[in-house]
Amino acid sequence: MSVQSLHGITLESLLTRLVEHYGWEGLGRRIAINCFQKDPSIKSSLKFLRRTPWAREQVEALYLETRFTN
Secondary structure (H helix, E strand, C coil): CCHHHHCCCCHHHHHHHHHHHHHHHHHHHHCCCHHHHCCCCHHHHHHHHHHCHHHHHHHHHHHHHCCCCC
């Protein structure tokens, strides 16, 4: 998959799917940012990711690398 594969997928749905797959703890181990490790929530993570391009790129890359079972 490429970044073009993300066209039409909202950041919220992408993040929600990653959390469902890895859980917050697993996501925090894969991408070491505080919004995943300390009192995580979708709302606070979205706020951070929208303001922080490098973190968003890491989340998008993990999404593209992940083989979801469903």
